[in-house]
Amino acid sequence: MIRSLLVGLALVAVAGAAAYAQDDTVTPLAIGSKAPMSDTKMKSALDGKDYTIASVGGKKGTLVVFTCNHCPWAKAWESRIVALGNDFAKKGVGVIAINSNDPSAYQEDDYATMQERAKADKMSYPYVVDATSNVARAFGASHTPEAFLFDKEGKLVYHGGIDDNAKEPDQVKDKYLEVALTSVVSGKPVAQAETKALGCGIKFRKSSS
Secondary structure, rough: OOHHHHHHHHHHHHHHHHHHHHHHOOOOOOOOOOOOOOOOEEEEOOOEEEOOOOOOOOOEEEEEEEEEOOOOOHHHHHHHHHHHHHHOOOOOEEEEEOOOOOOOOOOOOHHHHHHHHHHHHHOOOOOOOOOOOOOHHOOOEEEEOOOEEOOOOEEEEEOOOOOOOOOOOOHHHOOOHHHHHHHHHHHOOOOOOOOOOOEEEEEOOOOOO
């Protein structure tokens, strides 16, 4: 199991590097910015209802994670993302996971599989479809997974990866996202505001514009 995961991650790293090269003109949302397209309705795989980033906002802050179903990197970090999301949702942080991938590129990223994943992982927060990929574009998101954390004032205070070791959870030394979330809940400044998001390139849907 571990060996197959490592092989999968190694293979996708090559594809991810190519995708990153294609998306190197994308400019991520700047630290201190407000969440763009926060009133855009997106359908959740958990209950079929529409949610917006604004509607899930928490008293302590809001966590937005761009992810998907097929990517080995997203799968490797999946349980940790869900654990953090479920835990900090109880501490006043609004949480929303967004799938901006075009399912025609990877069928596994379709809505039905999202429903299966949300149920199997016991997510307590919405896992929604970015039907145009425009929310991801507005954020300047380019990878799955990629986290954007906003404080109680709605300002971006952390952007980047989950932690420093996708392959070996027990060998993690720097828990970037967890540390940032803890700081936000405590009302303290986030010491490390940006880290590099490693993962697969987002498979954007064709722009309607």
